[in-house]
Amino acid sequence: MKLGLSLGYQTAWSTPADHLALAQEADRLGYSVVWAAEAYGSDSVSILSWIAGQTSRIDVGSAVMQIPARTPAATAMTAATIDTFSGGRFRLGLGVSGPQVSEGWHGVRFGAPLGRTREYVDIVRMALSRSRVEYRGEHYTLPLPDGPGKALKLSFRPPRADIPIYLAAVGPKNLELAGEITDGWLAIFYAPDLADGYLASVAAGRARAGRELAGFDVVASVPVATGDDEAACADRIRPHAALYVGGMGSRKQNFYHQIAVRMGYPAEAAEVQELYLTGRQRDAAAAVPHDFIDRTSLIGPKSKIKDGIQRYAESGVTTLSAHLFTPDLPSSVATLRTLAEAYEAAGVG
Template sequence: MAQRDVVVPGGMDSITDIVEMAQHAEAHGFGRVSLPEVTGRDGVTLLATLAERTNHIGLSNDVFSPWGRSPAVLGQTGVTLQELSDGRYRMGLGTSSPDLTERWHLAEYEQPLRRLRETVELVKQVTAGERIDYDGEFFEGGGLQLRGADATEVPVDVAALGPKAVELAGRFADGWVPQLFTPEALAERMEDLERGADLGDRDASDLRVAVTVRSCALDDAERARDVAARQLAFMIGAYGPYYRQSISRQGFESETDAIHEAWDDGDRAAAVEAVTDEMVEELVAAGTPEEVRETVERFEAVDGVDAVRVGFFGEMTGDQRRRTVEVLAPDA
């Protein structure tokens, strides 16, 4: 049976709230907790704090930008967090987005897949204790190696949506973290992961596939679906091009075009109105506790899925998140 994990939402009120959510997930039997890093709190500090204040739950991040830290610093971060957590850490990397790269990290967003590949390969060199030696398009040279800390395995999970990015995850990384797929589209995208694994002379079954399913379990099912629709409108309309393109390819082209057009026009209400019931039913888990459980189980049933990561929607209150965690808890 697939493991269940929890994704801590960004923008929580305090570090204490983040710690309490991780401890709540641990107490209810979840296997892993993941933290975001966008323009808010530093993810490394938060992960170090959780390593000290939890006992056995796995720790991950969503996701470190390859423009935000050098590969060497990422490698140092990985071995340090692995030591601090007694081996509970998995690193999350992704291509990030043009908006975050250019407006936050003040870097040029070019050849994101190539930069991600080189970052993954260099992180592997650093954490293995090898002397850095690399000849790439973004990174070239080397000569030094990790000192003052033990080399250790740091699994790297890649957050990816498109076929080439998923292929990259299969070829170079240790796991794939997808989001906002229908179960059917997720199953189809597994073929890209398997192709990548073949190219890397690897076994796809050794890769950890952990799909994020944003969830909201309320007795008022209509309220839960409204919350989900507003989040989907935001992610399609405003949150970079990748989610829109991915969802469009899954059979929602006219819907995503309408959402994006309305959002660009500043008509947020029309953008939300363009989110269909089918999109909510297929891409996320929102409704009564029983409906949400059934949706999550559909994702768990996809061949190759090792974990479902329970995510949330921005409008949810702390009590609603806690309730959803309890509804979907492995010990429920």
């Protein structure tokens, strides 16, 4: 198992300079990859391009580039460009986002996410291979049949035609799709004790494509808060968990809420959602079960962090990407170093 760093996206309490400093420290410490996200604020492409130009060894990955935000061809162009000027260090993570962002921000209907994703990845791979892009699908048709468009191919030769593609997935069917058509899974709220179920879905998709699970990158984005007071560490993560379980979506459709339900917290998830959606975010954070955080995060002193790293590795995670919950840049850098030390002590590399 390797270590990675999940930066998320820019917020009111983070700066591009902080993100760059963390990426450079992770590069120095030997982390394998740094990921950037996007929702409806900062985009992942700009941040990763900036970081790639100021690091030397660490891979840069999108977690994710939103499928409704770009055509498949635009995504292929972007991936090929970043991979070229980074010297082959780009990883392309994709996700459909959710209906609120897809339809409210991008103006793209959310229906049939599995079918759209399959066709999208097909076209991206076709473009990256420098084949002429001709596609007749249910959701995408290239070129358009009733106009002057013609089949084109990527006009320059990037260093790799096989840029690794990852899929952000939470449900069993989406996990199967990730296993079938991509090179890795971007996981959130990954509980090692439930890994057999996750990986069975991935393995089913791999088998459908005639491939083994070996070589597939299971990337868990894991909240990390270090310190001697375990409860205080969990409290730093609570608002994040409440936002996703309670506020990312509507009462009818929230994929992260469904994760908590599948983990065995239906009543608690319903309470968190009700509190969050009625404007009581602090109460929602307080209602997140400690056990939910403990099962999906690394919290506490270095010795407990080391044991947790071993647990993730034994469960089948191949890249543990730390999502740091720290109050400032110095403590973030210190946490990166503590995590690297615990990783070495765990002996899972």
